[in-house]
Amino acid sequence: MSEHHPLDLPEDHPFGPHTLPYGVFSTADDPTRRRIGVRYGDHVLDLDALAATSGSPHADLLAAPTLNPLLAAGRETWQAVREAVRTAVTDPAHRAATESLLLPLNAVTLHLPFEVADYVDFYASEHHATNVGRIFRPNADALTPNWKHLPIGYHGRAGTVVVSGTPVVRPDGQRKAPADTAPTFGPSRRLDIEAEVGFVVGTPSALGEPVGLAGFRDHVFGVCLVNDWSARDIQAWEYVPLGPFLGKSFATSVSAWITPLDALDHARTAPPARDVPVLPYLDDSDAEPGGIDLRIQVDINGETVARPPFSAMYWTAAQQLTHMTVNGASLRTGDLYASGTVSGPEPDQLGCLLELTQGKGPFLEDGDEVTLTAWAPGPEGSRIGLGEVTGRIRPARTS
Amino acid sequence: MSEHHPLDLPEDHPFGPHTLPYGVFSTADDPTRRRIGVRYGDHVLDLDALAATSGSPHADLLAAPTLNPLLAAGRETWQAVREAVRTAVTDPAHRAATESLLLPLNAVTLHLPFEVADYVDFYASEHHATNVGRIFRPNADALTPNWKHLPIGYHGRAGTVVVSGTPVVRPDGQRKAPADTAPTFGPSRRLDIEAEVGFVVGTPSALGEPVGLAGFRDHVFGVCLVNDWSARDIQAWEYVPLGPFLGKSFATSVSAWITPLDALDHARTAPPARDVPVLPYLDDSDAEPGGIDLRIQVDINGETVARPPFSAMYWTAAQQLTHMTVNGASLRTGDLYASGTVSGPEPDQLGCLLELTQGKGPFLEDGDEVTLTAWAPGPEGSRIGLGEVTGRIRPARTS
Incomplete structure (x- = not known):
């Protein structure tokens, strides 16, 4: 690429004329x-x-x-x-x-490219949910009975969504190992990443009016990468019965670039076969292909540790939007919902350290820098890049 | 009260010169x-x-x-x-x-008196958590092991917080009774209320800087009543492992009036004795009394069904604020956090129908109108009223 002709790009440049985030x-x-x-x-x-x-x-x-x-x-x-x-x-x-x-x-x-209204995080990878279920609930079925009937999700903290590059301070909090009799307070010792894909709502909807599967393209403007930083020790102690809270709410990083949904048309693909029938409102068998062939790469300190395939996600972004509004909940401009950790079936396709290390660690050290990147196939052999999301761990305040 | 002298109020009027919401x-x-x-x-x-x-x-x-x-x-x-x-x-x-x-x-x-930033719902009544635990998890301890170590909370949907008087459409969703083999879709059959007290954040805080117990008065502007409408059947099926989502997100009603925290100075009271030692960041034994002697009344169709005492809450609003930010999560102007259902020890002090009917119902019918009111003792024998929060149930879209 010539310095004097910045409009002339190699054909496979991930931020060429088919991307435009x-x-x-x-x-x-x-x-x-x-x-x-x-x-x-x-x-x-x-x-x-x-x-x-x-x-x-x-x-x-x-x-x-x-x-x-x-x-x-x-x-x-x-x-x-x-x-x-x-x-x-x-x-x-x-x-x-x-x-x-x-x-x-x-x-x-x-x-931060948009003001985040509500932030919802899903849990849509069967591989991730199975792997994590085995670690967090070793004495129960890995997948909860509801998992294949609905896309499980929960609300996260919108006010701590930060743009790529923002340093992440290791959170303090309560941690209790199973063998301990009481919790202790201090820096998380099991600080993790979650490689996710985020969807940004543009067009709002009215309270009381569900958005069906066909409404996905009208309501969702675009896509970004998300690192849903997770303190596993804080999370494990707090999350029963009402879900993750302080284990997640200290920071969620998003890429600085929002890629329009239209840029990913060429990458649409059928989701994995569903082995449990879904209720009609979630049935996408007649809809456009709901998967997206996005190839994610997770680098820690410059070394690639995983390549999670977004095409392996069991639940699609359109199903998530539909489910999220089926009770009449409204959408606002700036709502962000994330896919949940993207993990594939292979050992090098896992989107968090909890899975990559089978719960044993090592987890993130102070000073570690984590960078997520992704691309999807575009028209005419092009590549559609998603903006990177990167962040470096700073020491805890109490350390 | 004379029509011609609206400034002349009876001494015990709940919206007199000591209230001013x-x-x-x-x-x-x-x-x-x-x-x-x-x-x-x-x-x-x-x-x-x-x-x-x-x-x-x-x-x-x-x-x-x-x-x-x-x-x-x-x-x-x-x-x-x-x-x-x-x-x-x-x-x-x-x-x-x-x-x-x-x-x-x-x-x-x-x-709606303020733009809601993030909405967090706590679970701070020992009576409520015990009663609900027995119903939702009959084969386990009623209180989870973490309950007395930290104020359990989770994020709710800020975009569906509505002002008192807004009708509430009965939500549709997935419900599965334990005896059923698969979920069905349709209107919630177990639509409930939760009588709560909400705290409205004024002064923001910086990302990475926890707000200690002493920061409560600097950051919290005031108080409102909250009805955290809950579809128990949807909630029961969806909430494991990541917490309540669609069972709550269809609507949360708040009173139209925000009462300044200063108006409740006279009502400050010691919280119940804690029978498990808390970590230092939550230790309020040397702080000003963290409880508030607010007397709530729950009316359904004009009939009083419960009088929950806010003074019975195990965790205080100051402890909740401290816990919510101890991991470095920042506060924004307009953040709303609610106490969780207020229930006392007596059968007529329970803040939701699930508890009032021991899980058996009846729950809300279409057309039912629920109204929460509350008052606290003020100076010189006065009463400090909280604005009512009311809402009427409309039929589900699919009914």
């Missing part, structure tokens, strides 16, 4: 002015400036300091904006104008 | 203009108008359409505004001016 950035000369950009190659296209200079009808949305107004505008607008961006980066007639609006990625600061 | 209202002649009001007797004092006519230094905060800017302003501002309001309603020199800014309660529409 959205983020929010600022520059050193005006650090408080957050604006929307699109990643192209290793540059950021300033969408506020593009909209202003091109007389875009969506200039107001694109001048916002978060993606939320664009998310709320609905699918037709998403498609129109995406088409305009694609033209800007691919049409030779726009080449000079577009190049003048590009900033090198390493010259900008990336921010 | 905040809400958000609109009027029929300008329905889109939401503004902040204070309840006094059966009237609403228009705080936007009061601030404008009195030249208040806080006029900007009080002109907002939600309480959030006031909540974010911090404790000194809360106290200054409260003192100004008290002067307006009690100082004879202000009488005429204040009366001109009062609107009858039945002439205004009340709205």
Whole structure:
């Protein structure tokens, strides 16, 4: 790639003309002015400036300091904006104008791209749920009786969703080993990752109106990577009977780039066969393929420790959205829901250290840096990259 | 009370000069203009108008359409505004001016008073947890081993917190009785209430900085009543292993009025004796009394079914705030955390139908109206009322 022609990318560049994810950035000369950009190659296209200079009808949305107004505008607008961006980066007639609006990625600061409304975390990998069930509940069936009837999920803490690059302080909390008679307080000794895929809701829904499987594309704007940091010792002691709380709520990292769902059309794939019949509202046998062939890579301190395949997930993102609203719960713009840890059937496809080490550790050390990346096949042999999510562990406050 | 002198209240009126809760209202002649009001007797004092006519230094905060800017302003501002309001309603020199800014309660529409950031629900009544444990887990100890070591809590859905008066549609969902081989889909048959007290966070905290017990008064603005509607059949089937989700997320009702914490000073009381030592970060033996002598009343269709005493709660709101942030999780303005169902030791002190009927029902019928009210002792023999929270059950969509 030539430094002087940033619009010329190799055909297989994961952030080429078929990807075009959205983020929010600022520059050193005006650090408080957050604006929307699109990643192209290793540059950021300033969408506020593009909209202003091109007389875009969506200039107001694109001048916002978060993606939320664009998310709320609905699918037709998403498609129109995406088409305009694609033209800007691919049409030779726009080449000079577009190049003048590009900033090198390493010259900008990336921010949390949207205000998170509610955050829900699912548990949709059969491999993960089985492996974890064996570790957490060794005397019971690995999968709970409900697991194949509904996509199990729970609400997480929206206020501690942070953007990729944010350091993660090792949490303090209560831990109790089975042999101990009482809990002790101190830094988590079993700090873990969970490699997940997140879905960002754009179009809201009304209270009392379920969103069916067919509503997935109208309501979900795009996709990001999620690292659902987990303190296993805190979690194990606290989670019965009401679920994970402080073992998760200290930080959840998301990538700085939100990839439009449309960019993943080529990667749609059938989910695994379901061996237990589902109730009609979850029956996707006649729907478009609900799986996504996203290949995730987990690196710790630069070494690849796993390659979890998102295509192996038992429950799809459309089923999760449907289930989450079937009781009448409404969606808000900025709702984020994550897949749950992505784990495949192979030993090198496991999305957390708990599984990779069969519960024995080692877990994360202070100073460790964890980076998740992913790509999916795109049209014409292209690759669709998801923005990385990375974070480094800082020592606990009490250490 | 004379119609012509709305500032003259009986001494024991629950919304007298020692209460002064905040809400958000609109009027029929300008329905889109939401503004902040204070309840006094059966009237609403228009705080936007009061601030404008009195030249208040806080006029900007009080002109907002939600309480959030006031909540974010911090404790000194809360106290200054409260003192100004008290002067307006009690100082004879202000009488005429204040009366001109009062609107009858039945002439205004009340709205959700603040934008909810994160919503957390605790489980802090030993009586409730014991009773429910016996019903949900008949073959295990009623209290889980962690219960007396930490205030168990979980995140709920902030986007479906609704203001008192909002109808509640009976949720559809998956239900499976123990004798059934597979779940069925349809309206909840075990729709329940949970009478709770909610705490509204004003001052935010930084990520990574725990809030100790002494921070309670600086961070928590006030108190409201909460009805945490619960579909017991949906909940029972879904909640293992990650906690309640759709059994709760269809609606959580809060009162329209937020009572400042300072109004409850006179009602502070020692919590019950703890029979298991707690870790130092939760040890409140040297702190101000953490209990609150709030007397709750649960009415269904006008008939009182229970009088749960909030003073019986094992874990205090200060301990809950401390625990919620001990892992470094940050607070945001508008965070709401609820106590969990308030149940006392007596059969007429139970805060949900599950307990009141020992799991057998009957539960709520379509058309039932549930109303929670509460009061606490105030100074000089006064009563401090909490705004009611009420809601009527509408039939399920599939019924």
